[in-house]
Amino acid sequence: MSNPLLEVRELSKSFGGVQAVDKISFQALPGQITAVIGPNGAGKTTLFNLITGMFAPGAGQIILDGRRLERLPIYKIARAGVARTFQNLQVFEGMSVVENVMVGRHRYERVNLLWAATRWPGVGREEATSRAKALAELDFVGLRHRADDLAQDLPYGQQRLLEIARALAAEPRLLLLDEPAAGLGPTETESLARLVLQIRARGVTVMLIEHDMGMVMNIADHIVVLDYGRKLSDGAPAAVRSDPKVIAAYLGEEIPA
Amino acid sequence: MKDKAPTESPVPASNEPTTLARSSGAATVRPASFLNLPPAILRALAFGLFVLVLPFLPWASTHRDEITVIGFFSILAVGLTLVMGYAGQLVLSQAAFYGVGAYTSGVLSVNLKWPPLLGIGVGVIVAALLGWVSARLLFRLQGTSLALASLGLGIIVITVIGQWDEVTRGQQSLTGIPKLDVLGFTFKDDLAYYYLVWATVLTVMLLSFNIINSRVGRAFRALRGSEVAAGTLGINTTSFKVQVFVLAAAFAGLAGGLYAHYRSVLSPGTFNWSVSVEIVVMVAIGGVASIWGAPFGAAAVLIITPILRGFFSGTSLAGGGLENIIYGLALVVIMIFLPSGLLSGTGGWWPRLFGRFRPSHPHNLPPEESSSEPVSGAKQVG
Numbered sequence: 084m085s086n087p088l089l090e091v092r093e094l095s096k097s098f099g100g101v102q103a104v105d106k107i108s109f110q111a112l113p114g115q116i117t118a119v120i121g122p123n124g125a126g127k128t129t130l131f132n133l134i135t136g137m138f139a140p141g142a143g144q145i146i147l148d149g150r151r152l153e154r155l156p157i158y159k160i161a162r163a164g165v166a167r168t169f170q171n172l173q174v175f176e177g178m179s180v181v182e183n184v185m186v187g188r189h190r191y192e193r194v195n196l197l198w199a200a201t202r203w204p205g206v207g208r209e210e211a212t213s214r215a216k217a218l219a220e221l222d223f224v225g226l227r228h229r230a231d232d233l234a235q236d237l238p239y240g241q242q243r244l245l246e247i248a249r250a251l252a253a254e255p256r257l258l259l260l261d262e263p264a265a266g267l268g269p270t271e272t273e274s275l276a277r278l279v280l281q282i283r284a285r286g287v288t289v290m291l292i293e294h295d296m297g298m299v300m301n302i303a304d305h306i307v308v309l310d311y312g313r314k315l316s317d318g319a320p321a322a323v324r325s326d327p328k329v330i331a332a333y334l335g336e337e338i339p340a
Numbered sequence: 341m342k343d344k345a346p347t348e349s350p351v352p353a354s355n356e357p358t359t360l361a362r363s364s365g366a367a368t369v370r371p372a373s374f375l376n377l378p379p380a381i382l383r384a385l386a387f388g389l390f391v392l393v394l395p396f397l398p399w400a401s402t403h404r405d406e407i408t409v410i411g412f413f414s415i416l417a418v419g420l421t422l423v424m425g426y427a428g429q430l431v432l433s434q435a436a437f438y439g440v441g442a443y444t445s446g447v448l449s450v451n452l453k454w455p456p457l458l459g460i461g462v463g464v465i466v467a468a469l470l471g472w473v474s475a476r477l478l479f480r481l482q483g484t485s486l487a488l489a490s491l492g493l494g495i496i497v498i499t500v501i502g503q504w505d506e507v508t509r510g511q512q513s514l515t516g517i518p519k520l521d522v523l524g525f526t527f528k529d530d531l532a533y534y535y536l537v538w539a540t541v542l543t544v545m546l547l548s549f550n551i552i553n554s555r556v557g558r559a560f561r562a563l564r565g566s567e568v569a570a571g572t573l574g575i576n577t578t579s580f581k582v583q584v585f586v587l588a589a590a591f592a593g594l595a596g597g598l599y600a601h602y603r604s605v606l607s608p609g610t611f612n613w614s615v616s617v618e619i620v621v622m623v624a625i626g627g628v629a630s631i632w633g634a635p636f637g638a639a640a641v642l643i644i645t646p647i648l649r650g651f652f653s654g655t656s657l658a659g660g661g662l663e664n665i666i667y668g669l670a671l672v673v674i675m676i677f678l679p680s681g682l683l684s685g686t687g688g689w690w691p692r693l694f695g696r697f698r699p700s701h702p703h704n705l706p707p708e709e710s711s712s713e714p715v716s717g718a719k720q721v722g
Contacts, residue, residue, distance in 0.1 A: 135572050157571035167572050175565030177629055178558070186562045190574035192555040196583050199554035200547040206554060213555075234565075253573055 428564025467593025
């Protein structure tokens with residue numbers, strides 16, 4: 084078994100007495116898709132917010148390839164190689180689709196305010212490189228034909244893809260997808276699942292919050308089940324599916340194969 | 341999602357000359373332009389030409405002073421456009437930095453006999469430094485709190501200028517500020533100063549365009565779009581907020597320095613809080629996130645205000661009370677629209693006002709997790 088890319092140890096966070104995340108520990112192995120599932124309010128998004136530094140954890144450790152992340156500011160966690168998408172879309176309005184993705188290249192670009200203002204030689208070259216990379220990511224998610232449209236003019240499903248392209252442009256080692264299939268129809272969900280598998284094939288480690296159990300069971304290598312902020316179960320899809328605790332939590336709901 | 345693979349595109353664009361017919365494809369086909377120059381350059385050339393001939397056009401030839409003043413405010417409005425329209429931070433202290441630039445240069449040239457050009461340079465630096473200090477203080481705040489705190493900051497600065505009699509001569513006005521001279525050429529007459537100011541406006545606009553279409557500009561605009569998303573892509577949000585604020589303060593300081601050596605007289609009232617509101621109104625009229633809009637917004641406000649005053653001539657409002665009422669009212673409107681209205685969208689408030697309102701997100705999604713997460717704070721983002 085290889086070393087985990089992400090290791091979460093005894094992670095806790097409470098908000099005004101509510102234990103949103105309660106001593107959660109798990110590992111995400113490199114090159115795998117780790118799904119985080121659980122009923123509404125289980126703390127899944129809070130977990131993602133903790134990993135990406137949007138909240139400081141109350142206790143516990145978050146370790147990315149041996150490096151502690153839990154006290155770093157958001158942008159340094161991003162520079163360590165963590166990128167994410169958002170359940171409530173956070174595309175940059177007023178910017179074109181390709182510009183949105185170019186923001187993902189920020190940490191590879193060097194131009195500062197004075198260079199930019201005076202169009203120092205080299206600015207144009209960096210712009211061209213970033214643009215080419217961004218267009219390649221748009222190609223990858225199938226949005227290249229909308230590159231010059233305003234981001235907010237895209238339909239909902241395409242905005243989800245835009246967020247994925249933007250996150251991929253940052254060349255993350257770990258990509259967190261927060262309910263990427265929410266609001267998508269069955270065919271869209273299917274092609275999204277294929278896209279996630281392609282992302283894994285690029286060597287990116289993926290963590291995925293998803294309610295669509297069919298999709299989770301199909302593509303996840305590893306599943307972490309949360310309930311009321313605690314970890315209920317953790318393992319391969321087949322093992323998790325037959326775990327009595329998981330079945331109880333879902334109140335006998337049938338978990339599709 | 342359906343045409344995921346680029347090859348599945350329904351229309352083979354290559355042998356289809358009229359791609360304009362595809363509604364969204366219009367952006368990809370540029371109309372042939374004069375001498376094949378990009379539209380941005382054409383617009384700049386046209387604007388430059390307009391500025392060049394304007395002083396000799398009928399109305400303008402007798403209103404050169406007003407048009408020069410529009411130039412000062414254009415510089416101020418371009419700076420605020422960057423802060424407000426692009427980086428999404430509403431600040432109401434532009435007039436204070438304008439005043440700091442003006443008084444620094446005025447005081448140095450009157451009291452210490454420094455050459456005006458050096459004074460203007462120092463004024464820019466002092467305004468930028470003050471901008472840096474206040475950005476560090478203020479940018480913990482957001483939205484309404486930031487607007488109010490910056491308004492307070494402006495009032496403090498202008499009060500200090502108004503009371504510091506030994507240096508600024510306070511309410512008595514600082515007089516005898518020398519005309520600007522550069523390498524032996526003195527900008528004495530109105531026309532020379534007009535060209536100087538408008539060349540500066542164009543330069544400031546050019547710098548701003550360069551910034552907006554760069555890594556730095558994208559970081560600014562990402563801040564406005566979504567601060568958390570910007571952070572998760574590696575943008576040091578605090579640093580870029582400070583940068584845009586310092587930049588706008590430096591522009592304001594430059595406008596102030598130029599103003600000091602144009603008017604030769606400075607009084608604190610010129611830099612009152614209401615002037616900060618006035619600049620916000622200019623930016624809003626110009627279309628919040630539009631550098632081109634800034635000079636037009638400045639012109640609109642400065643041309644309309646005297647006309648309005650004319651309506652009330654003979655009444656007790658004509659003495660300047662009218663402006664205070666208008667800008668007080670504008671402040672109220674700004675605050676009402678603040679959370680989403682004024683700063684969202686690219687077209688400013690024109691589309692909203694005239695009914696092309698369009699919700700920015702399809703919020704009618706399946707509720708999924710969002711409704712029942714027990715932690716309200718956890719749901720603000722992501």
